[in-house]
Amino acid sequence: MIRIWSWGALIIGMIYFILPLVGMTEFSLSMRRGEYSFDAYAVVLSDSQFQATFSYSVIMALFTIVFGVLLVVPTAYWVRLRMPELRPYVEFITLLPLVIPAIVVVFGYIRLYNTSSWLPMTGTALGTNILLMFGYATLSLPYMYRAVDTGLRAVDVGTLTEAAQSLGASWVTILARIILPNVLAAVLSGAFLTFAIVMGEFTMAALLDRPAFGPYMQLLGANRAYEPSALAVIAFAITWACMGLIQLVTRFTKHTRAQT
Amino acid sequence: MAFLEISHLDKSFGANRVVKDFNLSVEQGEFVSLLGPSGCGKTTVLRMVAGFETPSSGNIAIDGRDVVNLRPNQRNIGMVFQAYALFPNLTVAQNVAFGLKVAGRAKAETAARVTEMLALIGLPDLADRYPFQLSGGQQQRVALARALAVQPHLLLLDEPLSALDAKIRASLRTEIREIQQRLGITTVFVTHDQEEALSMSDRIVVMNGGMADQIGTPFEIYNRPRTRFVAGFVGTLSRFEAVVKDPAKGAVSLGKQTITLDQQIDAAAGARVTLALRPEAAHLGRFNGCDVILPGKIAEVHFMGSVIRIKADVDGQLMSLDTFNRAETPPPRIGTEVEISLAARDFIVLSA
Numbered sequence: 001m002i003r004i005w006s007w008g009a010l011i012i013g014m015i016y017f018i019l020p021l022v023g024m025t026e027f028s029l030s031m032r033r034g035e036y037s038f039d040a041y042a043v044v045l046s047d048s049q050f051q052a053t054f055s056y057s058v059i060m061a062l063f064t065i066v067f068g069v070l071l072v073v074p075t076a077y078w079v080r081l082r083m084p085e086l087r088p089y090v091e092f093i094t095l096l097p098l099v100i101p102a103i104v105v106v107f108g109y110i111r112l113y114n115t116s117s118w119l120p121m122t123g124t125a126l127g128t129n130i131l132l133m134f135g136y137a138t139l140s141l142p143y144m145y146r147a148v149d150t151g152l153r154a155v156d157v158g159t160l161t162e163a164a165q166s167l168g169a170s171w172v173t174i175l176a177r178i179i180l181p182n183v184l185a186a187v188l189s190g191a192f193l194t195f196a197i198v199m200g201e202f203t204m205a206a207l208l209d210r211p212a213f214g215p216y217m218q219l220l221g222a223n224r225a226y227e228p229s230a231l232a233v234i235a236f237a238i239t240w241a242c243m244g245l246i247q248l249v250t251r252f253t254k255h256t257r258a259q260t
Numbered sequence: 261m262a263f264l265e266i267s268h269l270d271k272s273f274g275a276n277r278v279v280k281d282f283n284l285s286v287e288q289g290e291f292v293s294l295l296g297p298s299g300c301g302k303t304t305v306l307r308m309v310a311g312f313e314t315p316s317s318g319n320i321a322i323d324g325r326d327v328v329n330l331r332p333n334q335r336n337i338g339m340v341f342q343a344y345a346l347f348p349n350l351t352v353a354q355n356v357a358f359g360l361k362v363a364g365r366a367k368a369e370t371a372a373r374v375t376e377m378l379a380l381i382g383l384p385d386l387a388d389r390y391p392f393q394l395s396g397g398q399q400q401r402v403a404l405a406r407a408l409a410v411q412p413h414l415l416l417l418d419e420p421l422s423a424l425d426a427k428i429r430a431s432l433r434t435e436i437r438e439i440q441q442r443l444g445i446t447t448v449f450v451t452h453d454q455e456e457a458l459s460m461s462d463r464i465v466v467m468n469g470g471m472a473d474q475i476g477t478p479f480e481i482y483n484r485p486r487t488r489f490v491a492g493f494v495g496t497l498s499r500f501e502a503v504v505k506d507p508a509k510g511a512v513s514l515g516k517q518t519i520t521l522d523q524q525i526d527a528a529a530g531a532r533v534t535l536a537l538r539p540e541a542a543h544l545g546r547f548n549g550c551d552v553i554l555p556g557k558i559a560e561v562h563f564m565g566s567v568i569r570i571k572a573d574v575d576g577q578l579m580s581l582d583t584f585n586r587a588e589t590p591p592p593r594i595g596t597e598v599e600i601s602l603a604a605r606d607f608i609v610l611s612a
C-alpha cells in the first residue's frame with residue numbers, strides 16, 4: 001500500500017516538474033507552423049545581442065569563480081585550522097545572501113559606491129563590472145563556502161599543514177600544493193554552481209545596467225513569442241550541464257586516484 | 261654544548277601547566293625516547309621543539325642556535341606523525357620530493373634523492389602509488405623517507421608505530437633504528453610503549469606529569485629506576501614493604517627475615533621502605549649465587565611462550581617471577597609450596 005502511495009507521489013512530483021518543461025520545449029520547437037523546427041533556436045543563437053551578453057556573463061562567471069575560490073578556500077582553511085570556535089559565525093555570515101534579497105545588496109552597493117561617493121566605482125564600466133562580480137561572489141558564497149568546508153572536513157587539515165611546514169613550506173605553498181588539490185572536487189562543484197547562478201542572475205546586472213545574459217533573457221521574453229522559450233531551454237541546458245559536470249568531476253577525481 | 265639543548269622548558273594551556281621545568285640535552289647522533297603515560301606532555305615537548313607550540317618559558321637550542329623564535333618551516337626538522345600525514349593528492353615519489361621541491365633543489369638532484377630514499381626504506385617499486393594504496397606500515401615508511409629526504413638536523417617522531425599492528429610495529433622498530441644509526445641523525449622519539457623505548461633508544465626520558473622523572477640509558481632506567489613512578493611504569497616489578505633495621509649497613513627486615521642489601525638506605529632505623537624486585541631476579545627452587553631464600557606458594561601461572569610468568573604469595577605479598585619455558589619441565593601448579601631464591605643486591609629501594 002505504502003509503495004503505491006510513494007510511487008504515486010513520485011509520479012505526481014515528476015509531472016509537476018517535467019510537464020512545464022515538456023510544454024516549453026514543445027513550444028520552442030513550433031515556430032514554423034505545422035511542423036517542429038529549430039528556427040527559434042537559430043534566431044536566438046544568431047542574435048548578436050545573445051552572443052554579446054552570453055559571453056559577457058561567461059567571462060563574469062569565470063572571474064567570479066576565481067575570486068570566490070581565492071576568497072573562500074583560504075578563509076575556510078584558516079577558520080578550520082586556527083579559529084574553529086568561529087566556524088558557526090562564519091557559516092552564518094556566508095548564509096546571509098540567502099536571506100538578504102539581491103536587490104537590497106545592490107541598492108547598498110549603489111548607495112556606497114555611486115559617482116558622488118568616496119569610492120565612485122559605478123562611474124566606470126570596469127568599476128561597475130568589478131562591483132557586479134563582488135555581488136555575484138556574494139550570491140554564490142553560501143554554496144561555495146559549504147562545498148569547500150565540506151571538502152576540508154575530509155582531510156586532516158591540521159596534521160597535513162604541520163607536515164608541510166616541517167618540510168619547509170610557506171602558507172602559499174601549503175594552500176596551493178596541498179589544501180587546494182585536496183578540495184578540488186569540492187571547489188569545482190562550488191564553481192559550477194557559481195557558474196549557473198551568474199548565468200541566470202537578473203537583479204544585480206539589471207540595476208547596475210550591465211549587458212548580462214539575465215537581463216537579455218528578460219528583454220527577449222517581453223518582446224518575442226517563441227524565442228524566449230528556446231532561450232529558457234538553453235538556460236536550462238546550461239544549468240543541467242553544470243550539475244552533470246559536478247557529478248562527473250566528483251567521480252573523475254576519485255577515479256584517477258583509484259586507477260593509478 | 262649538546263646538539264639539542266632544552267632548558268627550563270615550561271608550557272601552560274590556560275591554567276593547565278602541562279610541561280614543567282623540562283631539561284634535556286641530546287648529543288649529535290643520539291636516539292632519545294620520551295616515555296610516559298598518556299597526557300604527561302610528551303607530544304607538547306616535541307611540538308615545541310618542532311615549532312608548532314610556543315613555550316611559555318625556557319629555551320630550545322639546536323646546534324648552538326636558539327630556535328624558539330623561528331617558525332616551523334625555518335627549523336629544518338624532520339617530523340613523523342602517528343597519523344602518517346602523507347599528502348593524499350601526491351604520489352609516494354611526490355610526497356618524498358615535496359621538501360626538496362619547496363627548497364628549490366634541481367630536478368635531477370631531487371629525483372636521485374627520491375630514488376635513494378625509497379631504496380633506504382625498502383620500497384623502491386611504490387614510487388607511483390598514492391598513499392591510499394599503501395598499507396599503514398608502508399605509509400609510515402614513506403613518511404619517514406619524506407622527513408629524511410631534506411636532510412634535517414633533527415628527526416622527531418611522535419608515536420609513529422602506535423597505529424600499526426604488533427608484527428609490523430616490531431619490524432619497523434628495528435628498521436627505524438637501523439636507518440637512524442646509518443644516517444647518524446639526532447632523533448627524539450615519543451612513545452608510551454616501554455618496550456619500544458627500551459629496545460630502540462640510546463637514552464630514555466621517563467616523563468610524569470610534565471616533568472622528566474629520570475633520564476638514563478635503557479639499562480639504567482630498567483635496573484636502577486630512581487622513583488616509584490619510573491619503577492612502576494617501566495617493566496614489571498614486585499613490591500615489598502620492609503622495615504629498616506640498620507640504614508648504614510643496608511639491613512632491613514622483610515617478613516620474618518633480615519636481609520642485608522648492598523647499599524646504604526636513606527631512611528632512619530624503624531622506617532618503612534618499599535623494596536622492588538624484577539621478575540627475572542627471582543628463581544624457583546634453590547639457585548646458585550642467591551643469598552636469600554623465601555618460602556612461597558604459587559598463586560598464578562601465566563604461560564607466555566618462551567617465558568612463564570609466575571606469581572607467588574610470599575608472606576601475603578605477591579611476587580612475580582619469570583622462568584624460561586623448558587619442554588621437559590611443565591609449569592608448577594597453583595597452590596604448590598615452593599622456595600624462591602634471590603640475591604639481596606637485586607632489590608631496588610624506591611625513594612619517592
Ligand SMILES: Nc1ncnc2c1ncn2[C@@H]1O[C@H](COP(=O)(O)OP(=O)(O)OP(=O)(O)O)[C@@H](O)[C@H]1O
Nearest residue numbers: 273276278296297298299300301302303304305452
Ligand atoms: N592545544 C591544547 N590546548 C589545551 N590543552 C592541551 C593542548 N594540547 C595538549 N593539551 C593538554 O596537555 C596535556 C599533555 O598533552 P600531550 O599531548 O603533550 O600528552 P602526551 O604525553 O603526548 O599524551 P599521549 O600519549 O596521549 O599522546 C594533556 O592534558 C592535554 O589535554
Ligand SMILES: [Mg+2]
Nearest residue numbers: 302303304418
Ligand atoms: Mg602524544
